[in-house]
Amino acid sequence: MRVEDFDFHLPEQLIAQTPLKDRTSSKLLVMKKDSQQIEHQQFGNIIDYLQPGDCLVLNNTKVLPARLYGSKSDTGAKIELLLLHQRDTDQWEVLVKPAKKISIGTEIVFGNGQLRAVCTELQDHGGRVVKFTYQGIFLEVLNELGEMPLPPYIKEQLADRDRYQTVYAKEEGSAAAPTAGLHFTEALLAQIEAKGVKIAYVTLHVGLGTFRPVSVEAIEEHAMHAEFYHLTEEEAKKITTAKQSGGRIIAVGTTSTRTLETIATEHDGALVAASGWTSIFIYPPYHYQAIDGLITNFHLPKSTLVMLVSALAGRDFIMKGYQEAVTNHYRFFSFGDAMLII
Structure with a gap:
């Protein structure tokens, strides 16, 4: 398939610049794969589409305040x-x-000197390896000096940095948020559990490779950057038990999806405790082994993420859904509205 097959017109004004005050008040586009029906809902009503015995799988990675501004010493x-x-x-x-200003041995100073970095290795495309020196605990220094690494299409400042974290964020290490999870509140998750839906967690630290543009014409030639994932034995058992009991596995976000599909692919369809690096690239006509449904935000035209959801619901149906979202003024990208594919 070609990259152009996943293009669509997106008016710039539909790119969400700020999060809604109430996480659950986002719109929800429900896409039913079998009947090819589309429904318009509010995200808080997602509980109506979940059934006892289902398992909701969330990515509990936590975004680091990973953007630092400093100066050469x-x-x-x-x-x-x-x-x-x-x-x-x-x-x-x-x-x-x-990047051209930084060579091996260059020192960068942040804040009043409480954090310093020396370049130790050069990499392609502006990449470098640096060694930090600091007083105290690194994450505390980073929390003081760093800023949330909002995507470049968000031009407005974020008043509350917690709005770029899920309410269940735990494992620090991401350069970007698993944004499908931003719609959940602790109260909504409690209601979902009370209905008899199992909740399980995976960890995938989101890197910028997830959002890297596809620069080749034939999508088969695109290479994904590797990202670290982890699934504990306890959480693997929850997911496996739900699947064996006839429940649906519904991934929250493309990162949870890629983690589960990586593990299933490497273990003959089984979801077992595992950790490692994944560069899995999912696009039609991929056959999903782990998940039955997906909660996700609306993605960039021609992106690997649009290709991933197209592999689950079919390209034509996804393109129809995206057109419906544009027509009905859904908000797109990180702080935007959501889609449920079941």
């Missing part, structure tokens, strides 16, 4: 750093702007 030139992946205790792979 020798010239004072302004430098922006985005943390991508921790190699060991104090070494990180990062993106640097402007």
Whole structure:
């Protein structure tokens, strides 16, 4: 298939710039795969589409305040750093702007000097490896100096950084939020559990590779960046028990989906405790082994995420749903509205 097969017109004014005050008040487009029906709902009503015995799988990764603004210690030139992946205790792979100013041995100073970084390795496309030095605990220093790494299409400042975290965020390590989960509140999750729906958690630390544009014409030639995932034995048992009992596995977000499908692919369809790095790229005509349904936001035209949802519901049906969303002024991307595919 070609990238152009996943293109659609998106008016710029539909790109959500700020989160809604009430997480559950987003719109919800319900897409029923078998009947090819589309329904318009409010996200809080998602409980009506979940059944006792189903298992909802959420990604409990936590976004780091991973964007840092500093200056070169020798010239004072302004430098922006985005943390991508921790190699060991104090070494990180990062993106640097402007990258041409940073060579091996360059030191960058942040704040009043409580955090410093020295470049130890050069990588492609503005990537660098840096070693940090600091006083105290790194995450505390980062929380003080860092900013939430909002996507470039969001131009407005975020008043409350917790609105770019899910209410169940726990495992720190992401460069971006698993945005499908932003619609849930603790109260809604409690109602869902009370209905008899199991809730399980996976961890996938979202990297920028998830959002990297597809620069090839034939999608089969696109390569995904690897991201770290983890599924504990306890959570794997919850999911497996639900599946064996006839319940549906409904992933919250493309990151949860990619984690489960990676594990199922590598273990002959079984969902077992596992951890590692995944670069799985899901696009039609992929056959899903782990999930039966998906909760997701609305994605960029021609993105790998549109391809992933198209593999679950069919490209034509997804394109119809996206057109319906545009016509009905749904909000798109990270702070936008949601879609349920069942």
